[in-house]
Amino acid sequence: MIRVVHRWPGLLAALLLLVLSLSGAALSLFPAAEQLSVPQAEAGLSVARLTERVLAVHSQVEQIRRAPSGKITAYWFENGVPEAAVINSVTGQGVASADPNTVERWLTSLHRSLFLGDGGRMATAAGAAAMLILSLSGAMLVARRAGGWRRWFAPIRGPFAGRLHVEIARVAVAGFLLSSATALWMTASTFDLLPDAAASSIARIETSGRTGMTAAEMDLLKRTPVAELRSLTFPDPTDAMDVFTIKTDRGVGYLDQGTGALLAWSNPTGWQRISETVYMLHTGQGAAILGLLLGMMALGVPAMAATGCILWLAGQRGRPRICGNAAAGRADTILLIGSEGGSTWGFAATLHTALTAAGQAVHVAPMSSFDPARYRHARRILILAATYGDGDAPATARGFLDRLKTLPPAPVVPMAVLGFGDRSFPAYCAFAEAVARAAEARGWSMLVPYDTVDRQSPQDFARWGQRLGEATDIELELVHQPALPAARPLTLVSRREYGAEVQAPTAILRFALPKVSLWQWLADRGFGRFSAGDLLGVLPEGSSAARFYSLASGRRDGFVEIVVKKHPSGLCSGQLFNLKPGETVCAFIRLNPGFHAGRSRTPLILIGAGTGIGPLAGFVRANAQHRPVHLFFGMRHPARDFLYEEELTGWHREGRLRQLVTAFSRGRMPRYVQHALREEAAQIVALVRGGARVMVCGGRGMAAGVSSALAEILTPAGLTPALLKAEGRYVEDVY
């Protein structure tokens, strides 16, 4: 729901907000420029003294005003013609025109009413309201995604457009909130919707009937410093009923022009003070630095609008259509989907098609619409659920758990829960697991045990489908190809072979970088922007299922590099292994933002074995800023499968790699990378205490061994891999 509230006003208001933010950013420069350029009055100068100086030059002064920047303007008559100028407070002489800057006036007019009068004011107010809604709903989305308000600045993962959208928002949302809320207040004030009119007591005053006292002699004006002055209006000397009017930061007073006596004084009302503060906060007049800050934050709006539109477009393309969806009341199978980005819907579509082909009436719906009372003919409920952020419900599953917990117990139909997630994230399938546990606790029977699908694996999904088919006596074969990004032919440039002698034939394959389209670049699709740790999906000939390899290079390296180990009967690895330079293979990029080195300066502990060195070598290669990197690399034999040996030596010399620790599993003293870690225990503890991030890449067994070794090493220091995982400081890429 928050997402809907965020999306539609955003898309509609994007253009209007662009105009408002750019004009606002430009306008924010004027108060600062004025503050810098205006001659400031000397400290302690009284209004009486200033008036004397001005009167010496212009005897028929009618008004003196002081802007919050300190600019003093005088208005007078000369030969019956009204004149005005910015005044030097020392000489009383005019130094500049008092007329407003035409550019500033044009921008102001555009910014507040689009040159359309009151109608335009309402339109811009609607823009401000949209901005306010966007800021509030966006802030809630960011907090939800980060896992709570206290983790507002926690690092985020995801495609570039989404990340940029959030990164800008986290800083600029304060400015957006302030600017939009004050804009709405000012509009309300302009349309007289607020009781903030100036209190005036002018109608009640009785004058002495005399005239002739000069302003310079008046007590109150002698006591009032220029710094507090807003305006001093002179009376008509021929009208004894007329009075001096002085406005200061503290209120409005009326002075008798014959005696100088203060006839009446009104303090501003609370409303008026609030409106004045709001005006200052919005315009920066009197708060030039804040104004500049708000202006800079406003510049984030165009980027927010662009990335927001890209996110929306990318989301639109991601969701498949479901044909022939049965009504909830007629269906015998209810298929409930909890999806965030839309990929789970693709699996749902496959399951729907397969079940429908098997003669079932299937109703597909988002989990948030869960309502068992409507499922009159249901014989089973199947739940496919992704997880959002730190174990939260994804967008289409909001409120599901609450509803499940409030239902009457003892349901009659069985349920099955399948979680979708990515093992490299700490809260793998946490939401789906919570759903399965809550359902069992409420007495639902499970058709098949709770299971998961890792990284949209078609194999995992097919296996679950088989079990489901057995449990329901339905002939069920789930062949799901996740909607793959368009694959491009990659040309092999070079290959280096290792390890054949130690029964681990391995090759480093380097491909040429294909050209990318502008859309791919903007939307982070395809080969537009990838870095080491992302995945290369390779489509072997004779199969439509992709195999994934961790990338050992980023786009900036100018090539695509992977490390492949030949499996005895592996279709894909076999084809890759036989590839000769000049030949091509079809491949695409899948982003894996959970396994990026990031831009932090904190030390990195990289742990890998065998082909797991690939992404780790990529991180070291990209480490131009000489972040301290400690690499633990396990292999079989130093003379046989020491992948990247030359490069690692070079990178160490260049300062890209601080330390390299190797472990050899064959030879006179066989040991694994876990052993190397234990030997360096003291150093690892020190590094982790200093904020180091641990990244592990390799086989599942090795990752488990590393995890238990690190648990041993870190426990005495009061740390655990689980704790580090929760902080995003321990990530794995295992296979």
Add this chain to the structure above:
Amino acid sequence: MKLLLAALAMTTALTLPGSAMARPVTLTATLSNYGGDGAYLALYVTDPQGEYAGTLWIAGGKSKYYEHLSGWYRASGGNRAEIDGITGASVGAGRTLEISLDLADVLFDAGYTLHVDAAVEDMRDSPNEVAVPLTSAGAQTPVRGRRYVSTVTYSF
């Protein structure tokens, strides 16, 4: 206070719609190209003693800015009730304001003066832009304003 009461008493007497003691009058105010936003205008009348007699028209919709029509504001006390029904939109630079009223015959050739105050955002207030005696002979004769108003004409 005395002034305010007198003003209220006079208001009803200034315009007498459809009465035999009144005549239809058209007031035309053309603004100069002063290079600013729309101007607020106050058209009001003072009696032979210079006392405020009543308001004919206020151009400008937002009452919070009326204090900038300072001559009128000071004379009338800024009474909002008095100008109910005789306000309109502000007048842009170079534009013309034209209003038609039934003005009491007694106002003409009896020493009454028509005043126009003007105010423009961020620019100086200009009370008494125009002060012109109401006479039968003066009808149709454009009178120049001081800053924002190019000419003011009243005609029968």
